[in-house]
Amino acid sequence: MYKNQRRTLVSILTTLVFGTLCATLPANLAKAQTYMVGSTGFPSNIRVAIRETNSSGEPDPRGRIIYVSTVNFDQYCRDVLPNEWFPNWNPAALEAGAIAVKMFAWFHHLHPVTIDGYTFDVDNTVNFQTYRAQSDQPSTDQAYYATRNLAFVKPNKEIVELNYRAGYENNPNWQYRNAGIMAQWGSEYWANQGRTPLQILEFYYIGRMLTTIPGVGRS
Amino acid sequence: MKNKNVIQILARTLLATGILSLSFFPIHLCSAANTPANVSQPMQFQQQQPKPTDKTPNTTDKTPNPAEKPQTSGYDPMISGKGYGNLRVKVIDGRTLKPIEGAEVVVLETEKRYKTDANGLTPWIQAPVLRSARFRFLVNELHGQLTLISYKNGYHDSIHMGVRMNEGATTKTTIWQYQITPGVDRRLEPIVYIEPYHRLWLIQLADRFRRPSQLGEGYERP
Numbered sequence: 001m002y003k004n005q006r007r008t009l010v011s012i013l014t015t016l017v018f019g020t021l022c023a024t025l026p027a028n029l030a031k032a033q034t035y036m037v038g039s040t041g042f043p044s045n046i047r048v049a050i051r052e053t054n055s056s057g058e059p060d061p062r063g064r065i066i067y068v069s070t071v072n073f074d075q076y077c078r079d080v081l082p083n084e085w086f087p088n089w090n091p092a093a094l095e096a097g098a099i100a101v102k103m104f105a106w107f108h109h110l111h112p113v114t115i116d117g118y119t120f121d122v123d124n125t126v127n128f129q130t131y132r133a134q135s136d137q138p139s140t141d142q143a144y145y146a147t148r149n150l151a152f153v154k155p156n157k158e159i160v161e162l163n164y165r166a167g168y169e170n171n172p173n174w175q176y177r178n179a180g181i182m183a184q185w186g187s188e189y190w191a192n193q194g195r196t197p198l199q200i201l202e203f204y205y206i207g208r209m210l211t212t213i214p215g216v217g218r219s
Numbered sequence: 220m221k222n223k224n225v226i227q228i229l230a231r232t233l234l235a236t237g238i239l240s241l242s243f244f245p246i247h248l249c250s251a252a253n254t255p256a257n258v259s260q261p262m263q264f265q266q267q268q269p270k271p272t273d274k275t276p277n278t279t280d281k282t283p284n285p286a287e288k289p290q291t292s293g294y295d296p297m298i299s300g301k302g303y304g305n306l307r308v309k310v311i312d313g314r315t316l317k318p319i320e321g322a323e324v325v326v327l328e329t330e331k332r333y334k335t336d337a338n339g340l341t342p343w344i345q346a347p348v349l350r351s352a353r354f355r356f357l358v359n360e361l362h363g364q365l366t367l368i369s370y371k372n373g374y375h376d377s378i379h380m381g382v383r384m385n386e387g388a389t390t391k392t393t394i395w396q397y398q399i400t401p402g403v404d405r406r407l408e409p410i411v412y413i414e415p416y417h418r419l420w421l422i423q424l425a426d427r428f429r430r431p432s433q434l435g436e437g438y439e440r441p
Contacts, residue, residue: 058415086361086419088388130418134309134393166422166439179441184419 035110037157042216043073043109048131049120061125068120071133073109076122077102078136078144080129084164085184087137090191093184094143096200099152100162100182102144104129106151107161149216152201152208162205177204302363302386306346310339310369310377313395322371322396348384358427361420368409369394375407381414 048071052063071079077098085097108128109121122128154160167173167183172190176183182204190200198210310322318339325332326346333341348363362383369377374396382392397410416424422439429435 056415057413083418086417087383087390088385126418134311137391138389165441166419167441168439169423176441181441183441 035159037151037153037159037211038214040110040159042213043106045070046073046076046105046109046122047071047112047120048076049115049118049123051123051125059125061123061127063125065116065118065120065123068118071131073105074144074148075136076131077105078141079133080105080131081140081144082135082137083130083132085140086188087139089188091139091143092191092195092197092200093187094140095147095197096182096187096191097164097184098140098144098147099150099197099201100164101129102147103152103159103162104164107159110159145218147197148218149212151211151213152205153211155207155209157211160208162208164204177206180205302348303345304348304363304384304386305389306344306365306382306384307389307391308333308335308341308344308367308369309391309393310335310341310371310396311393312374313397319371319374319396322369322374322394324394325368325370327366327368343389346384348386354424358420358424361417361423364414367392367394369396371396374398375404376409378409378411379414380411381416383414383417 048069049065050067050069051059051061052066054060054063080101081094081098084101085094087094105122112119112121114120122131124131151157151159152162162182163180164182164184165176167176167185169185170189171183171185173183173186176186182201186204187200190203191197195203201208201210306326308324310319310324311317312319318335318337320335320337320339322335322339323332324335324341326344328347328349331344333344335341346365349365350360350363354360362385364380365382365384367379367382369379375398377394377396379392379394382390384390392414395410395412399407415421425435426438429438
């Protein structure tokens with residue numbers, strides 16, 4: 001009699017435990033999903049949401065989305081860099097910026113969003129990165145292609161979002177280092193002090209490392 | 220004898236008067252005075268003459284003919300102390316995005332004209348870097364600005380303002396031109412595109428005039 005009851009109790013408990021595990025399993029898997037350099041392919045395109053412009057013709061970060069444009073990934077990075085960094089800055093600062101712009105775009109390509117019925121990776125404003133079609137410049141193009149095969153990632157090669165902000169001119173911008181964000185003016189400051197692009201990235205993004213992207217060349 | 224003396228005195232007086240009158244004669248009225256050695260020009264004009272060491276592109280040794288109509292208004296922004304950058308303009312069809320050959324691009328600040336080739340490209344242009352005087356003593360502008368106009372038969376004129384220029388740097392820019400569609404385009408007017416200031420400078424500008432008692436969005440921070 002007691003034996004049967006015990007069996008029933010055990011079977012109920014087992015069902016409960018397995019049921020709970022099964023119900024939570026997909027969520028756990030989704031949370032644990034990471035993208036690594038090497039196992040994740042280098043993007044060929046990126047979806048850019050184009051927001052409506054304000055009265056002076058500048059894309060409005062709070063404007064409504066007009067359409068989503070699919071842009072070649074290299075071209076997107078080339079058309080962002082001169083609008084985020086300054087084209088006549090030190091080449092080392094531009095190369096550090098090129099890697100940050102690319103890693104930011106790559107991360108968001110892997111984590112698309114849906115807003116107002118549009119699914120996209122980034123928009124063309126400072127909500128993500130300032131993008132203007134056909135605005136690439138020779139100096140920034142050179143910096144992009146010099147670092148195209150490089151990624152700045154976690155030690156396990158996980159692709160992370162590399163954030164940056166303007167910062168202050170002629171200043172190392174230590175407060176940005178503490179926040180794990182690269183200061184753009186800081187990158188120019190350190191480049192003028194003779195730092196290499198890698199040293200600049202390592203200064204602002206602590207605990208990250210440089211790696212090559214398999215199968216990706218410099219052109 | 221007495222008459223002889225009188226004649227001599229008269230002759231000497233005439234000679235002296237002649238010499239004196241010649242010395243007071245305004246020589247700039249003489250046609251012979253147009254030789255460069257005798258030109259006495261106002262000081263201001265002489266100061267505007269470019270020095271031989273100045274960077275004055277496209278200068279020619281050809282003596283200007285006053286009968287010819289001058290090609291420019293005489294305003295020359297290429298004065299000493301100003302920098303130059305290299306500019307190349309690409310003109311494309313705004314709808315097909317294909318290059319437009321034979322479009323004429325005018326750099327307003329220099330009043331010089333350039334034709335595009337089969338790839339829609341102008342030759343490399345040595346263009347001045349002109350920063351607005353409005354902000355000169357407040358926040359240094361990070362780049363100069365130029366204005367371009369592109370003309371092409373069958374297309375709307377395209378005005379491109381605020382092309383960013385920096386000293387010694389190479390700059391590329393693209394002008395979109397839109398084909399005129401008969402029947403659809405009832406008013407033929409130019410299309411304008413204004414390139415904004417770089418965001419890094421706009422951040423500096425906003426921070427420069429921010430009051431601690433009215434922070435707004437606050438100073439730039441991580």
